[in-house]
Amino acid sequence: MKEFSYTVQDALGIHARPAGLLVKEAAKFPCEITLKCGEKKGNAKRIMNVMAMGVKKDNEVTVVCEGDQEEEAAAALEAFFKENL
Amino acid sequence: MKVLSGKAAFKGVAIGKIREFGEKKVEVNRTSVSDVEAEIARFEAARDTAASQLGVLYEKAVAEVGEENAAIFEVHQMMLEDEDYLDGIKGMIRDEQLNAEYAVSVTGQNFSEIFAAMDDDYMKERAADVKDISARVVRILAGVEEGGAAMEEPSILVAEDLAPSETLQLDRSKVLAFVTRKGSTNSHTAILARTMNIPALVMVSEAEHVDGLMGIVDGKEGKLIVEPDEETLKDYRDKLEAQKKEQELLNSLKGKPSVTKDGRKINLYANIGGVEDVEAVLANDAEGIGLFRSEFLYLQSNDYPSEEQQFEAYKAVAEKMGGKRVIIRTLDIGADKQIDYFELDKEENPALGYRAVRICLNKREVFKTQLRALCRASAYGRIAIMVPMIISVWEVQTVKEILEKIKEELREEGREVGEIEFGIMIETPASVIIADELAKEVDFFSIGTNDLTQYTLAIDRQNAKLDMFYNAHHPAILRMIKMVVDAAHKEGIWAGICGELGADTTLTEEFVNMGVDELSVSPGMVLPVRNKVVNM
Numbered sequence: 162m163k164e165f166s167y168t169v170q171d172a173l174g175i176h177a178r179p180a181g182l183l184v185k186e187a188a189k190f191p192c193e194i195t196l197k198c199g200e201k202k203g204n205a206k207r208i209m210n211v212m213a214m215g216v217k218k219d220n221e222v223t224v225v226c227e228g229d230q231e232e233e234a235a236a237a238l239e240a241f242f243k244e245n246l
Numbered sequence: 247m248k249v250l251s252g253k254a255a256f257k258g259v260a261i262g263k264i265r266e267f268g269e270k271k272v273e274v275n276r277t278s279v280s281d282v283e284a285e286i287a288r289f290e291a292a293r294d295t296a297a298s299q300l301g302v303l304y305e306k307a308v309a310e311v312g313e314e315n316a317a318i319f320e321v322h323q324m325m326l327e328d329e330d331y332l333d334g335i336k337g338m339i340r341d342e343q344l345n346a347e348y349a350v351s352v353t354g355q356n357f358s359e360i361f362a363a364m365d366d367d368y369m370k371e372r373a374a375d376v377k378d379i380s381a382r383v384v385r386i387l388a389g390v391e392e393g394g395a396a397m398e399e400p401s402i403l404v405a406e407d408l409a410p411s412e413t414l415q416l417d418r419s420k421v422l423a424f425v426t427r428k429g430s431t432n433s434h435t436a437i438l439a440r441t442m443n444i445p446a447l448v449m450v451s452e453a454e455h456v457d458g459l460m461g462i463v464d465g466k467e468g469k470l471i472v473e474p475d476e477e478t479l480k481d482y483r484d485k486l487e488a489q490k491k492e493q494e495l496l497n498s499l500k501g502k503p504s505v506t507k508d509g510r511k512i513n514l515y516a517n518i519g520g521v522e523d524v525e526a527v528l529a530n531d532a533e534g535i536g537l538f539r540s541e542f543l544y545l546q547s548n549d550y551p552s553e554e555q556q557f558e559a560y561k562a563v564a565e566k567m568g569g570k571r572v573i574i575r576t577l578d579i580g581a582d583k584q585i586d587y588f589e590l591d592k593e594e595n596p597a598l599g600y601r602a603v604r605i606c607l608n609k610r611e612v613f614k615t616q617l618r619a620l621c622r623a624s625a626y627g628r629i630a631i632m633v634p635m636i637i638s639v640w641e642v643q644t645v646k647e648i649l650e651k652i653k654e655e656l657r658e659e660g661r662e663v664g665e666i667e668f669g670i671m672i673e674t675p676a677s678v679i680i681a682d683e684l685a686k687e688v689d690f691f692s693i694g695t696n697d698l699t700q701y702t703l704a705i706d707r708q709n710a711k712l713d714m715f716y717n718a719h720h721p722a723i724l725r726m727i728k729m730v731v732d733a734a735h736k737e738g739i740w741a742g743i744c745g746e747l748g749a750d751t752t753l754t755e756e757f758v759n760m761g762v763d764e765l766s767v768s769p770g771m772v773l774p775v776r777n778k779v780v781n782m
Contacts, residue, residue: 170552171552171554172547172549172550172551172552173547173548173549173552176369177317177318177321177372177375178317178318178321180321181317181320181321181324184324185324204329204330206329207328207329207330208321208324208325208327208328209325209328209330209331209357209360209376210328210330212361212369212372213360213361213364215364215365215369218549245554
């Protein structure tokens, strides 16, 4: 298992467009990828899940990657968050 | 004959058959199916069709409104691939032996309720997205054509209001005019009408049951005339004829330089308020953008727009304009333009208060975000930055220092920064009087005549009682313009006008004679002003 945390900087939080990009990025890896934010949990490969979490600016998100290529997935997603959110 | 009134959103006359733009509703019944696998296959085929329709819409939207605004259609496509959504639908078909139409409709409803219940306005709007994609799949399953109007001939389109996805699907060559029962002069339809250069009316609440009738749209008076009598019809046919002649004359000026008979050239630019206006700028053959009001980015969102969002918008405009100059005015809010999240205090005298560059120099982080976005966009076109409400030299120097630091920062990050012209708005009497000093600091001046007139004459234009004192051509204003132009030329920089006065064709000749280098007007006024220039 590989995980990292990130505090969202984007003023709108994880809104539709970045949620879409995030799902696309997550879909590149075979492992399971879970987003956690406070009490809420969601599957990073499912757009409705990600959007329904309603992650806002300044929320801390923990991304957990488990399974094949978890290292690569975590590194790629960490870079994605820094770049887009 | 019936005369219905509303609000004019774009001028012009149109005569033709009225067509109602209807969202086609599909009646969904709950029925049992015996072959569930066949029903699932039917659903999957419909979903694939929906996805490819959205793909086409996305491509069309990218071309017409830019990638940023088109992204919503890509998100719609992804929603259609969402496993939870699909599992919900397939589960209902399989476990309860229900028909696909019903399963899609109920699942769509369930998901949209999740979004509707969120405490975030932006996310609440996403509820409509889920409903929208579900309705699309249901339509395909039921074999119903997409909503729209059956327009065999060019017609006057009447609708409640039009969503971006709806206007994108229109065959624009078949629309003579837009009439909406709701909407505002800033609604999507109104903007589209300006872009297409066709008349538009909004808030014509009584425009019901008019489908198929003959109609006249008067975009000047804000009227929709239904089943006009012979006399009215003749009257408007004459107006339409005059309008066509005028438009033909103006169209013949497209591609021609704005040069007077004795060879003096003036740059004719356009004012815009958003990325979507660029189409109108190009259609009217403006030679550049003289005023890009960046406020729209701030007014449209519920919180400070990010650097990335701004960058995308500026880049889109720069790219669409090719190598032509794009002058972007930095944030100009305060006074009559209020934005909640800036949390500005109420002021006794907002026109003389905390606004424009005064806010920017106080909220440095907000200003820096905008400048960073502008500098990054400069790698994609010919960007110029213009700062509003300047009264002192130190303000200009401070902005320049911040700007230089940002350029350095970006280069250190390995980002490309293009050549950026830096200018200021001249819209306060103070800046006119010290224009000679200011001219040493900048690359250009752009005179904002609306504020300059208000401050110089001490007249609030909203106050009707002052009409008798108000004179748009007051000699004080005209002399000030001359002073500014002279001060600019003495330092070897250029000066233009981007206020309403710039579009006043009774003054065009005087401006050219004064040596004004540039006039920036609304896109629709570019050709009328050019007509004036080439004939002098």
